[in-house]
Amino acid sequence: MSSNVTLPVAKEFEPRIVAFFCNWCTYTAGDLAGAARLAYAPNMRVIRLMCSGRVDPEFVLAALRQGADGVLIGGCHPGDCHYREGNYKCLRRFQLLCKFLRQMGVEEQRVRLEWIAASEGDKVQKIANEMTAQLKLLGPLRLQITPRVNGRPRAAECPPAPTKGVAP
Amino acid sequence: MSKPKVGFYWCASCGGCEESVVDLAEAILDVTAAVDFVFFPVAMDFKRSDVEAMADGAMAACMINGAIRSSEQRAMAKLLRRKAQILIAYGACSHQGGIPGLANLFDRQSILQTVYRDTPSTVNPGDIRPEASTRIPHGEVELPVLDEQVKSLDQVVPVDYYIPGCAPPVQLLKDALAAILTGRLPPKGSVLAPDKALCEQCPRAPSKPDNLLIDQFKRPHLERIDPEKCLLAQGFLCLGPATRGGCGWACINANMPCTGCLGPVSRTRDYGGAAMSALASLVNSNDEAQIAAMLETIVDPAGTFYRYGLPASLLFARAGANADKGGHEP
Amino acid sequence: MIRQIHEPSRIGVYVCHCGMNIAAKVDVEDVRAFARSLPNVVVAKTYKFMCSDPGQEMIRKDIQEHDLNRVVVASCSPLLHEHTFRRACAAAGMNPFHLQMANIREQVSWVTPDCALATRKARALIHAAVRRVADHYPLAKERVNVHPAILVVGGGIAGIHAALVLANAGKKVYLVEREPSIGGHMAQLDKTFPTLDCSACILTPRMSQIRTHPNITLWTYAEIEEVAGFAGNFKVKVRHKPRYVKEELCVGCGECVSACVFKEGRVRDEFNQGLSKRKPIYMPFPQATPNVAVIDPQSCLKIMRGKCAMKCVEACPRAAIDFEQREEHTDIEVGAIILATGYRTFDARKIPEYGYGRFPNVYTMLEVERLVNAAGPTGGDITLRDGARPQTVGIIHCVGSRDRRHHPYCSNVCCMASLKMAHLVKERTGAEVFNFYIDMRATFKGYEEFYDQVLREGVQFIRGRVAEVTDWAIRPAEKGKLVIRVEDTLVGVVRRIPVDMVVLATAMEPQEDAAAVQRKFNISCSQDGFFLERHPKLGPVSTFSDGIFLAGVCQGPKDIPASVAQAGAAAAEALCLVDKGFVEIEPNTAFIDEAACSGCRTCIPLCPFQAITRDAVKGVAVINQALCKGCGTCVAACPSGAAGQNMFTDAQIYDEIEGVLADV
Ligand SMILES: Cc1cc2nc3c(=O)[nH]c(=O)nc-3n(C[C@H](O)[C@H](O)[C@H](O)COP(=O)(O)OP(=O)(O)OC[C@H]3O[C@@H](n4cnc5c(N)ncnc54)[C@H](O)[C@@H]3O)c2cc1C
Ligand code: SF4
Ligand code: SF4
Numbered sequence A: 001m002s003s004n005v006t007l008p009v010a011k012e013f014e015p016r017i018v019a020f021f022c023n024w025c026t027y028t029a030g031d032l033a034g035a036a037r038l039a040y041a042p043n044m045r046v047i048r049l050m051c052s053g054r055v056d057p058e059f060v061l062a063a064l065r066q067g068a069d070g071v072l073i074g075g076c077h078p079g080d081c082h083y084r085e086g087n088y089k090c091l092r093r094f095q096l097l098c099k100f101l102r103q104m105g106v107e108e109q110r111v112r113l114e115w116i117a118a119s120e121g122d123k124v125q126k127i128a129n130e131m132t133a134q135l136k137l138l139g140p141l142r143l144q145i146t147p148r149v150n151g152r153p154r155a156a157e158c159p160p161a162p163t164k165g166v167a168p
Numbered sequence B: 001m002s003k004p005k006v007g008f009y010w011c012a013s014c015g016g017c018e019e020s021v022v023d024l025a026e027a028i029l030d031v032t033a034a035v036d037f038v039f040f041p042v043a044m045d046f047k048r049s050d051v052e053a054m055a056d057g058a059m060a061a062c063m064i065n066g067a068i069r070s071s072e073q074r075a076m077a078k079l080l081r082r083k084a085q086i087l088i089a090y091g092a093c094s095h096q097g098g099i100p101g102l103a104n105l106f107d108r109q110s111i112l113q114t115v116y117r118d119t120p121s122t123v124n125p126g127d128i129r130p131e132a133s134t135r136i137p138h139g140e141v142e143l144p145v146l147d148e149q150v151k152s153l154d155q156v157v158p159v160d161y162y163i164p165g166c167a168p169p170v171q172l173l174k175d176a177l178a179a180i181l182t183g184r185l186p187p188k189g190s191v192l193a194p195d196k197a198l199c200e201q202c203p204r205a206p207s208k209p210d211n212l213l214i215d216q217f218k219r220p221h222l223e224r225i226d227p228e229k230c231l232l233a234q235g236f237l238c239l240g241p242a243t244r245g246g247c248g249w250a251c252i253n254a255n256m257p258c259t260g261c262l263g264p265v266s267r268t269r270d271y272g273g274a275a276m277s278a279l280a281s282l283v284n285s286n287d288e289a290q291i292a293a294m295l296e297t298i299v300d301p302a303g304t305f306y307r308y309g310l311p312a313s314l315l316f317a318r319a320g321a322n323a324d325k326g327g328h329e330p
Numbered sequence C: 001m002i003r004q005i006h007e008p009s010r011i012g013v014y015v016c017h018c019g020m021n022i023a024a025k026v027d028v029e030d031v032r033a034f035a036r037s038l039p040n041v042v043v044a045k046t047y048k049f050m051c052s053d054p055g056q057e058m059i060r061k062d063i064q065e066h067d068l069n070r071v072v073v074a075s076c077s078p079l080l081h082e083h084t085f086r087r088a089c090a091a092a093g094m095n096p097f098h099l100q101m102a103n104i105r106e107q108v109s110w111v112t113p114d115c116a117l118a119t120r121k122a123r124a125l126i127h128a129a130v131r132r133v134a135d136h137y138p139l140a141k142e143r144v145n146v147h148p149a150i151l152v153v154g155g156g157i158a159g160i161h162a163a164l165v166l167a168n169a170g171k172k173v174y175l176v177e178r179e180p181s182i183g184g185h186m187a188q189l190d191k192t193f194p195t196l197d198c199s200a201c202i203l204t205p206r207m208s209q210i211r212t213h214p215n216i217t218l219w220t221y222a223e224i225e226e227v228a229g230f231a232g233n234f235k236v237k238v239r240h241k242p243r244y245v246k247e248e249l250c251v252g253c254g255e256c257v258s259a260c261v262f263k264e265g266r267v268r269d270e271f272n273q274g275l276s277k278r279k280p281i282y283m284p285f286p287q288a289t290p291n292v293a294v295i296d297p298q299s300c301l302k303i304m305r306g307k308c309a310m311k312c313v314e315a316c317p318r319a320a321i322d323f324e325q326r327e328e329h330t331d332i333e334v335g336a337i338i339l340a341t342g343y344r345t346f347d348a349r350k351i352p353e354y355g356y357g358r359f360p361n362v363y364t365m366l367e368v369e370r371l372v373n374a375a376g377p378t379g380g381d382i383t384l385r386d387g388a389r390p391q392t393v394g395i396i397h398c399v400g401s402r403d404r405r406h407h408p409y410c411s412n413v414c415c416m417a418s419l420k421m422a423h424l425v426k427e428r429t430g431a432e433v434f435n436f437y438i439d440m441r442a443t444f445k446g447y448e449e450f451y452d453q454v455l456r457e458g459v460q461f462i463r464g465r466v467a468e469v470t471d472w473a474i475r476p477a478e479k480g481k482l483v484i485r486v487e488d489t490l491v492g493v494v495r496r497i498p499v500d501m502v503v504l505a506t507a508m509e510p511q512e513d514a515a516a517v518q519r520k521f522n523i524s525c526s527q528d529g530f531f532l533e534r535h536p537k538l539g540p541v542s543t544f545s546d547g548i549f550l551a552g553v554c555q556g557p558k559d560i561p562a563s564v565a566q567a568g569a570a571a572a573e574a575l576c577l578v579d580k581g582f583v584e585i586e587p588n589t590a591f592i593d594e595a596a597c598s599g600c601r602t603c604i605p606l607c608p609f610q611a612i613t614r615d616a617v618k619g620v621a622v623i624n625q626a627l628c629k630g631c632g633t634c635v636a637a638c639p640s641g642a643a644g645q646n647m648f649t650d651a652q653i654y655d656e657i658e659g660v661l662a663d664v
């Protein structure tokens, strides 16, 4: 990224963790961790969604492809989802995705689903630290570099507007 | 006016795609009447040197089927790209990596070991392996080098259009040829097939309940399949909801669930991810252990959801130690 | 329907110092310069307090001067100030949904001790926000009319007060109480600290006001079965348990109770904490509201065995008894809900060393409240189980509270209640009273003075956590007594105090069904199990579910004055919502692109609110915007990419993913 300010480059491997937090429980817990000044590893970057039910396995795959060494999904405890059942849908997808990830050589510790209630600021701290430590031990996720992709857009650039059937 | 020149070449593929051209049946006569095949090694005797001799852009269109896995295939893809005005990835392997792409679950080394050493039928006491070049009394012979991973065509050269399917449905080929001949082609990068999933107008769709949740995933070879009812509603993993339509429900009509050969619609980033999201969401349980038990019958998610497209998927290939050697173009 | 963005983005980035809250850890100037270097960013500024008027004014001005069409504010959590900055954007004529916040306080400066690392993380989050905001498109909040009625759940003092405030303001109130009478714990108390007014005397008039108020519908012996809808438009199903006595006929004369085939009470009387027995048909307590008899199906012969002489039916002059009554349901619509479900007391058996349940003369404080009460089981005599008057009484504070094995929190009222009890016991029996405390907490108006008064009355205070209560006498003076063993931490010696009666000030804890209620109402609990307020300081009566408010001990231990104050606050918040007449709904609903939908129906069963149906003619799925609450579950599941979610489109999320992962 171009900037006129340069920061020191870390020597130790610093894993990158993308976290998808639901708005109602886990994101709030993150705020609480902040308000309580519970220091934790700076490796986790949170993306706020309304519910863990919004987490599409494609997001996880895209994050790994974009350079994440780990992905954390945080939702309300079972039974506590603000939308009643979103976290269960998330759980179902997560389990299948994990089976696939194991086949792809992505270790268990890299992609996690955690139930974190709004009051569990300490759990945000604990998981962020724990995951960072585990990923440091595992080292970077060594995905095969995708070959130059022609004609196929980057994930974020997929056409937002659907086109009609293009069969001539 | 001379007829437009057309080429047709195969890389890592099974030959089914050529078969699909033959499936044009009498329509092939119209095709040969309208175009000149200047390169079609499966059907006619052409040499690579014939292509090399052509001027760049000499072919109006060239279709390549099969995935790219060897130095030779890479070279041919580049050559044909230069010679063709329109390069079309033909069939699932070329489009997404196809069945050969599942080799990306393993590294090259272990594949060679299996083939040249471990399979029960292998007799290779000297553990002889293919070499890039070998001296023989008559001089030096060269063999293509196997790449570390399987790639789709567009991971090697720019591709203009895709004709999907394993093998591509005849109608899609006919439509594509008509479009090329009339010049009425959609924007480059398009897949020449409808951009809606197979469920749309599936003959079985009327029997698909609105509130379908799945209690048990069944495996087609172990159960009797009702020939009328929506396959997913019967518990068979039909990938129709995630797969581009355009095949004429070939598998469905043969009483088999869709396995996804036409690949995703244009709005999907990762075919398998989208399919997993949709199907796992329908698991009818909220209990962690029960969900796991229900997913047990999906024994091979990679082979199920990425059967035709592991190389084109976001992960591309199994992560691992030799990763960095990965998909670099040598 | 998926919006495409045509105009080129002109983004302004505003990095807040938040005093030193952010600036102490994040090099805001560095981050500003970094932001300015990002594509499409036309201005980037820092300011001490971005949320202040001048801060907002700066953003407003910039939007106009620099013709900005997107704004990123890097400051605190969007849950705190998103609306503030949206308003600022709107005031400058920009669509408020063209705003994105980067949370660099709660998620960065407050949790990252290292300045360089904090700065780097702040850059990443801002980078993501800049990427994402470019994908934003105009949206508008939708206004929905609010149903003017309000539901209050729980008829303790908190619920009663809230209901009366609202009813007096002219609002229709439904008060639902699960016991046969309202009153809650306050009805069980004798006197209330610190002023020692008689609890019944101040509570009863309010209970009868509830009964007679034209704006209040009181449903006792009823519970909430189901809650649907959202702020302003809740649909609630109330379940009425059969009391087998027609409420509209019964006048509470009690003839039935006297006539019951049981000559003596047989069943544990909950109101008296089991210190007395009642009959299968009973009046909950003398001032019960409504003053209507109830039949307990667990002990009534007619109901259990189908056979009984049914003397009660014979005796009732108004033919009010009705064994045919069945459970009934009522559906109501309300705009706001106040939860005032109170607490229960800690089960002292969980601390076996205090002997509760083992030694007859170990009581809980609530039991003694009943003993002191003139309408209680002993007519107000404080007596031991054998009827004798205690000569010495020991009151143990913090039983189950401030105890890591049980509840780490302070129950807040026990100190004062124990002082009150010490005073009452001394006044009524002349006994010598010992209070065993860890710390004395007498912090509100008049409390310290009351403590002083009790000290002067000669009550003895021993500082230390009691180790055990035993009947093992080792000295003659201990014979036949209960001995309280405690380390007196002020003197530093272990003492043994023989007493006749031990009173345990048991902790207040969440209702047994608090977790179930929390789920039903879609709110959260804090770690101690009490309902969680939206913000500990700034939203003490709100919850994370708009339109649902908290009052009384259900939110955390507190005394009556605090419960009443909170109830008033909750009532005011509810009034505010209802009187405004409309709610604005975040436009984060999902939608389906017909042209892309294959009609595969995957999404339909996933919606928790049944918002999705199939248009059979078009063969596509359709989302009812009024029912969709914006969870995004269907969007994640749609394998065709046909479903999208406003404010959380796939493109926005993918851009955010790329943004946070970029090298910054
Ligand atoms: C021994 C003792 C002595 C005390 N002495 C004093 C004192 O002297 N002075 C003082 O200020 N405070 C005193 N307190 C504290 C006082 O009891 C509380 O502050 C007060 O009663 C809290 O009122 P509330 O309405 O929040 O809860 P509660 O009184 O518990 O009322 C809750 C009501 O909600 C009902 N309810 C619960 N769940 C549901 C449901 N799901 N659906 C419908 N209804 C439901 C309950 O039946 C109950 O009627 C004392 C407490 C104790 C334990
Ligand atoms: S799930 Fe399969 S069988 Fe069912 S409607 Fe879709 S394509 Fe047809
Ligand atoms: S039904 Fe599916 S697997 Fe079969 S041909 Fe069509 S797209 Fe391919």
Ligand code: SF4
Pocket: B241, C592, C596, C597, C598, C599, C600, C601, C602, C603, C604, C620, C621, C637, C638, C639, C640, C641, C642, C643
């Ligand atoms: S899941 Fe997607 S394609 Fe299928 S019915 Fe719903 S919106 Fe349409």
Ligand code: SF4
Pocket: C589, C590, C606, C607, C608, C609, C610, C611, C612, C623, C627, C628, C629, C630, C631, C632, C633, C634, C635, C645
């Ligand atoms: S976003 Fe959630 S609430 Fe809205 S239609 Fe989809 S599943 Fe239903």
Ligand code: FES
Pocket: A022, A023, A024, A025, A026, A050, A051, A052, A053, A074, A075, A076, A080, A081, A082, A083, A084, A085, A086, A087
């Ligand atoms: S709202 Fe938290 S998981 Fe659904």
